[in-house]
Amino acid sequence: MRKKLIAGNWKMYKTDEEAGRLASGIADGFDGSDKADVLLCPPFTSIKTVVEVVEDSPIFVGGQNMGWEKEGAFTGEISPEMLLTLGCEYVILGHSERRQYFSESDQLIGKKCQLALSLGLKPIVCVGEQLEEREADKTEEIIRTQVEGFSAEVDYSRVEEIVIAYEPVWAIGTGKTATPDQAVEVHKLIRKIWKEKYDKQIADGLQILYGGSVKPENSDDLLGEEEIDGALIGGASLSKDKFLKIISSAT
Numbered sequence: 001m002r003k004k005l006i007a008g009n010w011k012m013y014k015t016d017e018e019a020g021r022l023a024s025g026i027a028d029g030f031d032g033s034d035k036a037d038v039l040l041c042p043p044f045t046s047i048k049t050v051v052e053v054v055e056d057s058p059i060f061v062g063g064q065n066m067g068w069e070k071e072g073a074f075t076g077e078i079s080p081e082m083l084l085t086l087g088c089e090y091v092i093l094g095h096s097e098r099r100q101y102f103s104e105s106d107q108l109i110g111k112k113c114q115l116a117l118s119l120g121l122k123p124i125v126c127v128g129e130q131l132e133e134r135e136a137d138k139t140e141e142i143i144r145t146q147v148e149g150f151s152a153e154v155d156y157s158r159v160e161e162i163v164i165a166y167e168p169v170w171a172i173g174t175g176k177t178a179t180p181d182q183a184v185e186v187h188k189l190i191r192k193i194w195k196e197k198y199d200k201q202i203a204d205g206l207q208i209l210y211g212g213s214v215k216p217e218n219s220d221d222l223l224g225e226e227e228i229d230g231a232l233i234g235g236a237s238l239s240k241d242k243f244l245k246i247i248s249s250a251t
């Protein structure tokens with residue numbers, strides 16, 4: 001059985017002091033579980049603080065993005081090694097906000113994914129359709145293009161380390177959530193694409209998270225689905241109590 005992963009994406013919220021306080025509250029409320037891992041992805045400026053705060057807990061820390069080269073003259077970018085040496089084990093890649101506001105393509109996301117894997121950082125690659133695409137019955141086409149597009153850049157030997165997050169864009173930060181059935185349908189599609197591309201064993205092992213307005217009110221239903229291997233959470237991860245409640249739905 002796949003272990004669940006509950007990941008908080010703090011986006012561009014929380015000063016360093018606030019981030020330390022939130023991480024400390026979450027660490028106090030989570031002792032570890034064989035059913036779920038917990039991951040915090042604070043802004044880059046607070047990674048060091050959060051790593052120190054959760055040091056004696058089972059909580060993992062990750063980046064929200066990274067550059068596509070190992071190092072170089074890329075003003076404003078953060079390299080994978082910078083994340084690793086601070087203590088990160090994961091990195092979120094291709095979040096819809098990166099695709100929308102920073103024009104990230106599947107190819108670029110794939111390049112970042114390959115680089116992260118080659119250095120030992122676990123990528124959580126986000127895919128998801130827009131509302132108009134769902135309404136035009138294009139969800140399958142969009143998901144297939146995104147999954148095949150980024151994975152074309154990745155070496156076969158490393159694919160087992162990839163985590164995929166299905167995040168329908170219409171559900172992110174909107175309060176609208178995909179129903180468990182809608183999420184499961186797309187998770188099954190992603191697993192099918194993975195099986196066509198690789199093999200059954202690799203597809204069965206793929207961790208697929210759901211993201212899009214996950215909150216305490218819907219986390220039991222979503223995380224109760226065997227196909228849903230965890231959640232990527234934005235808004236509700238900024239509240240210790242809400243995030244801990246979502247963790248408890250997985251454990």
Ligand code: PEP
Nearest residue numbers: 172173211212213234235
């Ligand atoms: C996200 O940012 O990945 C996300 C799912 O946000 P929210 O939970 O706020 O919809």
